[in-house]
Amino acid sequence: MRFLVFALLVGCATSGKKTVDIGNVKDEDFRPVKQINYSSRSDFNQKVQSENSEATNDESISRLLWFDGEIEDKTIWAEVAELCYEKEFDSAFELLKLKSRSYTKNPAYWNLVGTCYLRKKERRLALLFINKAIDLNSRYAPAYNNLGVMYLNENDYPRAQISFEKAIRIDNYAKTPRLNLASLFLEYGLFQEARSLLIPLYNSSKKDIQVLNLMGVSYLMEQDIKRAQQYLTKISNSYFERAEFGVPQAMLAWGQGKKDRAKDILEDIDQEKGHWKDYLARLQKAYGVKI
Amino acid sequence: MQMIKLIFFIFLIVGNVFGVTLDERRERIIQIIDQELSEVKRISDQKRGRDPNLLLRMAELNLEKARLWRDKENKEFLNLPVKTRTKINKSSYFKMSAKFFYQANKICLDIARRFKRYGGLGDVYYILGYNAKETNNLKLASKYLNLASRKTKNNSTTKVKSQISLAEVYYNQKEYKKAIPQYESALRKYKDKWYTKDSFNLAWCYYRVGRVSDAIRKMKEIHSLSGNKKYIDMAEDVERDIGTFYATSGRISEGIKFYQKLNIEFTDKLLRIGVNLVSQGKFTDAEKVFNYAKKYEKDSSKKIDVLLEQLNLYSKYANYNKHLSTSKQIYDLAAKKNITKEQLTSFLYQIKKMSATLQRQVIGKTYKRLKKTRFAKARQAIQYFDILAMIHKDKRSEYDFLKAETAFVVGMTTLSFSYYKDAFENSIKENNNKFKVQSMEGMLAVLSKKSRLKSSDNIYVFEAYLKHFPKDKRTKSIYERLFKNYLDRGDYKNAKNTLDRYAESYPQDFKLQEAMISNLMEIDRKKNDSAAIRGWVKAIDAKEYKVSGKYYQKLQELLTSLQIKDVQKDLDRGNKKSALVGYHNVLTDKFATPRSKINASYNLAALYYELGDIQNSFKWSNEAMTKMDAKDVLNFSSSFVTIANFMFTQFEYEKSEALYSKYLQKICSINTSRKSTVFRNLFFIQLAKHKTTEAEKTLVLGQRCRVKKKVLEDAQYELMREYKAQKSWARYEKYAQSLINSGNYYPKVIEDLINLEEIFDQYNNQTKKNYYSKLKEKLYYKAKKEKRSLPISVLNHFAAQKLQFMKQAVYKLDLIKLSFPEETFNSKLKQKLALLEDLTKRAQDVHSTASGQGIIQSYKHLYEEHLKLSNEINNFSPTGKSKEYVASFKQSMKELASQLAMAAKNFKNEAVRTSNKNKILDKSNFIFMDGNKTGIPVEYSGFSNYFLMERGGRR
DSSP states (O other): OOOOOOOOOOSOOOSOBSOOOGGGOOGGGGSOOOOOOOOTTTOSOOSEEOSTTGGGTTTOHHHHHHTTOEEOOOSHHHHHHHHHHTTOHHHHHHHHHHHHGGGTTOHHHHHHHHHHHHHTTOHHHHHHHHHHHHHHOTTOHHHHHHHHHHHHHTTOHHHHHHHHHHHHHHOTTOSHHHHHHHHHHHHTTOHHHHHHHHHHHHHHOSOOHHHHHHHHHHHHHTTOHHHHHHHHTTSOGGGTTSHHHHHHHHHHHHHHTOHHHHHHHHHHSOOOOHHHHHHHHHHHHHHTOOO | OHHHHHHHHHHHHHHHHTTOOHHHHHHHHHHHHHHHHHHHHHHHHHTTTOOHHHHHHHHHHHHHHHHHHHHHHHHHHHHSOHHHHHHSOHHHHTHHHHHHHHHHHHHHHHHHHHOTTOTTHHHHHHHHHHHHHHTTOHHHHHHHHHHHHHHSOTTOHHHHHHHHHHHHHHHHTTOHHHHHHHHHHHHHHOOOTTHHHHHHHHHHHHHHTTOHHHHHHHHHHHHHHTTSTTSOOOHHHHHHHHHHHHHHHTOHHHHHHHHHHTTOOHHHHHHHHHHHHHHTTOHHHHHHHHHHHHHHOOOHHHHHHHHHHHHHHHHHTTOHHHHHHHHHHHHHHHHTTOOOHHHHHHHHHHHHHHHHHHHHHHHSSTTTTOHHHHHHHHHHHHHHHHHHHHHOGGGHHHHHHHHHHHHHHTTOHHHHHHHHHHHHHHHHHHTOHHHHHHHHHHHHHHHHSOOOOOHHHHHHHHHHHHHHOTTSTTHHHHHHHHHHHHHHTTOHHHHHHHHHHHHHHOTTOHHHHHHHHHHHHHHHHHTTOHHHHHHHHHHHHTTSSOOOHHHHHHHHHHHHHHHHHHHHHHHHHTOHHHHHHHHHHHHHOTTOOHHHHHHHHHHHHHHHHHHTBHHHHHHHHHHHHHHSOHHHHHHTHHHHHHHHHHHHHTTOHHHHHHHHHHHHHHTTTSOOTHHHHHHHHHHHHHHHTTOHHHHHHHHHHHHHTTOOHHHHHHHHHHHHHHHHHHTOHHHHHHHHHHHTTOTTTHHHHHHHHHHHHHHHHHTTOHHHHHHHHHHHHHHHHHHHHTTOOOOHHHHHHHHHHHHHHHHHHHHHHHHOOOOSSHHHHHHHHHHHHHHHHHHHHHHHHHHHTTOHHHHHHHHHHHHHHHHHHHHHHHHOOOTTSOHHHHHHHHHHHHHHHHHHHHHHHHHHHHHHHHHHHHTOOOGGGGGGOOOTTTSSOOOOOOGGGOOOOOSOOOO
């Protein structure tokens, strides 16, 4: 006798639950969850405020949060990104679990999960979900940007570069990978390449601190003090304690002949680790600043 | 002549009167005749035979003698025993009379020939005619007697006698029309004692030609004259025959009157008349007479006699219809007990004979093609058997059987069946085993034909069979047929009862039991009566029935099917909650088959998945896969993989891993593309959770299951990287080794060989270090030759190796310090310039590695060393020499220094250009930067400023 008929798994599960009580189950509960498909037109942050990260407010919530921006966006994107940024991963994943069945085919969703795992430093899991996003949409630029960030965390700069470049190739208007790549280029002294990436960002956002900073740094590398000044002087001195902002400011002052100012700025910079530590030491030595 | 005759007659009388015997009288007469004959002959001889009268007389005497001798011979002949009579030569016995007849004939012929005008020729011809008549030569007799009649005078005796004789001849020849005028003419003239006898013949002649009234009239005349002694008494003959005339002419009343006068019952006569007519072959007349007799006969017993004779008549000329109707009439009378024993015997004889005849005709070939006739005969035969059965009530079964057989032969199956049935039932009453058996055979034979019998008839037969022949060899098949009939009627109860009886009688015969159970269960199944089906299973388990193992298995499957079907209906209708409950019930049902439980498990998994219940969808998927065989798992791959994916997207990695693992193990030996996908999913989940041991096992499993080679290599590579991250060098090395021969991965793995070289260098394992050093070189050059893409780190590594050679040159350059005397200076300068050139060549080697980092580094060395030398030359001032010498020396070196500085600048520019063009990420880029305005070259580190992109951005 042929095997019996099985139910076909045609439907999707509702929101994930650990377990259900049969007594409370209704036939409506079996209805497939309505899918929220990806739409590029709605794939951006709304109701966010931060002049300092103005260039990428619509793309990067984590950048927004880094600059203490305000998020009134109550979408899952904002909520999860905020939770993950705050390292409240359990809450973040609970929220993700609840919603995951609605976004089965949505690459943005899985990209979000990947970013959370990246924050959690679960590299392989992050990769699985970012790759899932790419499987769903091979032209989803955020996924490549985030891969680039992942590679950077592993000091795999060439791969990071490739990833950022791919993101930009896919989406020429993507700002975050531009910013990231410009930052990477400046890290290796490719100031002209960096500047070409930064100019469109600056044109669209003249208040973004990082864009201003990187533009200033690119000119400083070229020893064009005047041009550097145009950008660096727009940055609030409240950021000068961070080396990536303070050092260019000090170098600008030095280049302007304001050596004392340069020294003051250097002295106020927080002790850094890694590269900045060595560089600061050299700079302080060159400027005659006692540590 | 006349005198002699007179004397002759006187002697006869005297002889009689005086008590002389016939023989003695005959002897005396013959003596007298002899005496006369001799006398007449003497006289005729005297006349030389010329007197025809004498010759005639001689002929007459001879004729007389012949008659007398004929009488004697006849008497003696008749006295002989029959057997003797048949054996002896008859002609020799009548020799004497024949001699005298011959003599008489001879004389007459002589007279006729010689005396053509003889007046007594009439007598002569009469003698000849008479003799011919006696010798039965009727044609000749007729001829001579006609002549005799013509040649004699009208009123003469000879003429009368001739006419009478001729009439007799005609009568014997059945030429009644010719006989009548002869008789009439003769009898009109002469009325002797023979008148009544001759008139009797005439009456019959009338009758024969249809002149019945004349015949009756003549008979009456004869009857009335018979009272007169003058004439021969023919009264008895008349009384015998006139009845025929009355009867056949329908003048019964006259006949009755006639006979009443004689105190004779005519109806009795009619019967005899009829019988006579039958014996004469006059069947139509006989029938008529019998009908009259029947009509007028009031006595039942006599009527039966008449009817019996009619039967006989109809039997004789095979009128079956009338025979039958007559038989029925007889039976009706017999039923009123108006039949004697003898009559009954005759009647039975007739019926049996006729029925047998008809049956033979029905069975025989004669009427095979005449269906209607055959049918009619069959029906008739059956009616005879009916009559016989009614008469022989104690033999009803036999006659019913015969009826049945007859009906069966002609294809009246329905009818034959009812007769067989009657025969059967009656045979039981009569305790007649023979017909019981035969009638049962008959019923079975009828059933075997495609008849229009009802199933109730079939059932009757089979039940009767089983009751009365329980041990017969056909009983098994009868059970089967009985069962089928009950089934066809939808009589479940009795069908089951049949099965039960069969099981009791043949407990070991499982085949038929199985078949019967199947049929009954099919009914239960159609009614969705699961309880009934379970009942069967229970009964089989309790050994109430015997079935084969294979069938038992099918039963279980049927049960499964039923169990699931109901639930499936809910599912199809969208009542998923009911279905959910239903499947749970299946699992808790103790009668549920393993198959149905698997089905339920799977469907529960699917339903819980739809509900989004992680725990239960995992549990039941796992359960289902555990119990399913590989083929089933494969068939439902899509579902299982979907659920496993669901686990993954719900971040339930353990569960996802468990399901993938189970799935892979199940379908391991099956060739399917899903294997690689599932393997990959499983492996990378394990790796993501840092479960390297499990990942290794999965890898082994993948190899065993023949996952695609590329997928396996991907896994090996990632596992290798994982071990590297964990600093598990032994495992790291193992997997690096496993990939060195991979066509896909060997270029990538060079990076890891470099790592291993470094590791073993750290661990001071020179052997392994050298091994990996050589291996990496080998694979590097192989990849280069094959123009394979190499990781940047590998390019950088080999560039670094070549940079070492540059560094050696740099070291050598740095070692050489310019100094005087002049020859020394020139020599050292020359050496340095040569080393610079060498450095440039070595830089080309570095460039050939295509390592961006290497290229920049090489430019760095070139830039630095050229600048260094330029500066060294510019800054060199010979000691112990004059100012003018020094000035001149510096002037002469200025050009060279300038060129070197220019070269350095070119290298710097080239480095910057190359770096910018190829976006080479190398810190050496900073070497070529100025820092004069900012104090030192500006550097930047944005490590903490790399940002994730959660959204696509406003577009």
